[in-house]
Amino acid sequence: MIWTHNIWPFALDLTVKSTVVMLAALVIAYLLRARSAAAKDVVWTSVVALLFVLPLVQFLPSPVRVAPLLAAPSFFGTSVGSAAQARTQGIAYAIDVWALGAGLLFLRLIAGILGARWLASRAVTSNGLSRLCGWRGSSEVFMCDGTNVPLTTGLIRGRILLPWEARGWPAERILLTLTHEEAHIHRHDCLFNILTEMVRSLYWFNPLIWIIARSRRLEAEKACDDQVIAIHRNVNAYAHHLLCVARAASPRLNFGAASAAMTGGSGLEQRLVAILDEKRDRRGFPRVGFCTVLATCSVALLTCLMPAIAQNSYDRTYQIGENGVTTPKLLYKIEPRYTQDARDAHIEGTVAIGLEIDNAGLPQNVYVKRDLDPGLDQRAVEAIRQWRFAPGRKDGKPVRVAATVEVNFRLE
Numbered sequence: 001m002i003w004t005h006n007i008w009p010f011a012l013d014l015t016v017k018s019t020v021v022m023l024a025a026l027v028i029a030y031l032l033r034a035r036s037a038a039a040k041d042v043v044w045t046s047v048v049a050l051l052f053v054l055p056l057v058q059f060l061p062s063p064v065r066v067a068p069l070l071a072a073p074s075f076f077g078t079s080v081g082s083a084a085q086a087r088t089q090g091i092a093y094a095i096d097v098w099a100l101g102a103g104l105l106f107l108r109l110i111a112g113i114l115g116a117r118w119l120a121s122r123a124v125t126s127n128g129l130s131r132l133c134g135w136r137g138s139s140e141v142f143m144c145d146g147t148n149v150p151l152t153t154g155l156i157r158g159r160i161l162l163p164w165e166a167r168g169w170p171a172e173r174i175l176l177t178l179t180h181e182e183a184h185i186h187r188h189d190c191l192f193n194i195l196t197e198m199v200r201s202l203y204w205f206n207p208l209i210w211i212i213a214r215s216r217r218l219e220a221e222k223a224c225d226d227q228v229i230a231i232h233r234n235v236n237a238y239a240h241h242l243l244c245v246a247r248a249a250s251p252r253l254n255f256g257a258a259s260a261a262m263t264g265g266s267g268l269e270q271r272l273v274a275i276l277d278e279k280r281d282r283r284g285f286p287r288v289g290f291c292t293v294l295a296t297c298s299v300a301l302l303t304c305l306m307p308a309i310a311q312n313s314y315d316r317t318y319q320i321g322e323n324g325v326t327t328p329k330l331l332y333k334i335e336p337r338y339t340q341d342a343r344d345a346h347i348e349g350t351v352a353i354g355l356e357i358d359n360a361g362l363p364q365n366v367y368v369k370r371d372l373d374p375g376l377d378q379r380a381v382e383a384i385r386q387w388r389f390a391p392g393r394k395d396g397k398p399v400r401v402a403a404t405v406e407v408n409f410r411l412e
Helices: 002-031 037-059 082-122 127-132 164-168 171-187 189-202 207-232 235-248 268-276 287-305 340-344 374-384
Strands: 140-144 151-153 159-163 317-319 329-332 349-357 363-370 388-390 400-409
Touching (some): 002 037, 002 207, 037 189, 037 207, 082 140, 082 151, 082 159, 082 189, 127 171, 151 171, 151 189, 159 164, 159 171, 171 189, 171 207, 171 235, 207 268, 235 268, 340 374, 363 374, 374 400
Antiparallel strands (some): 349 363, 349 400
16 A cells, blocks of 8 residues: 555645644634634635645645655564554555545535535526615625525625515615625635635544634624624614524525525624624725735745755765664565566575665665566565655754665565
8 A cells, every 4th residue: 555655644744734824823813803803704714725725835846845744654674564564554544534524525515516506597686676675786686495595606706695585574684685795795705615615625634624614604704794884884783684584594405615695604693792792893804915914824834844954856865874864764665576487496585775765755776786586686676666764864854865675585
């Protein structure tokens, strides 16, 4: 299972770095707890975008090598025994569990996107209802019998979907609802909701991502509430109508992963408290500020990914024990197989293989130092090229190290 050892160090490294990013976001959000919902939403949206980009950044080719924060578990000895095989199997199981959870969440997201498209296809235009309540927004308004709460769908061209029950609502409730939903469209919340669900699918095993995803949705709703209050200035009426819409809602179809509903998700009580708080900061957060925060975080992240000293292709090759250079540790190996000719000739012995283990733990410049049989020599070289190591280190930094491996061929 060589693929497990190729992905395991990457997975450990990604887990540590993503956890650091999420913890930093939680700290920043706590420091900004007295600021507006729009400002806090920028924090959550920025961290979601960074978590989405983080795995891609680590795959980008660069002349600067990225040193992993954690090394994979070491297999001691020169052969893979039962303990090493059990550990390898455990790694495979862990990856399978992650893939199962990520797949289920991703399928739920796909179902939500398809469900939102299905709702939009069943909707009928209802611009007359919006004009009747005095709304002057630019978004299209539709009626749909597939939902019982107002919501917004569409990534490029947003649509506001109202339930059929809205025909019996007071004009003021319709006006406030349309203002709230258009705020979602202007903020591109449907797009960020999908992005959030994709990130949650990737990091589902980390409880911090569930906190961040819920917080981002809640702050987005609060930011839209603040925009409604800033426009209409009727706090008590808006709180009353929001509560009425929430009470009338029943669990029918939920496509919240790909839409933005007026009463979607939890946190209704927190929203009502925020709406009725007269001292609350309701200022928006400009897009320039969002871009600045995201660019700053991206630069900081990329800086963390880079080692202090660039290690180019002409790095020095160290000898084991030289100036405190540590010995590379074997992570994964496969045993070379006998050739049929060597088996028929009953050839046994040892092949000495010279190689260099680079600072990523990959064998380079593999050659035969002491031969045994042409066929067996070739099998030994082919096998060792697939081995993986935790690199040797000097002063705590991974370095290229020269090594010799003896491969024993014994007939059973």
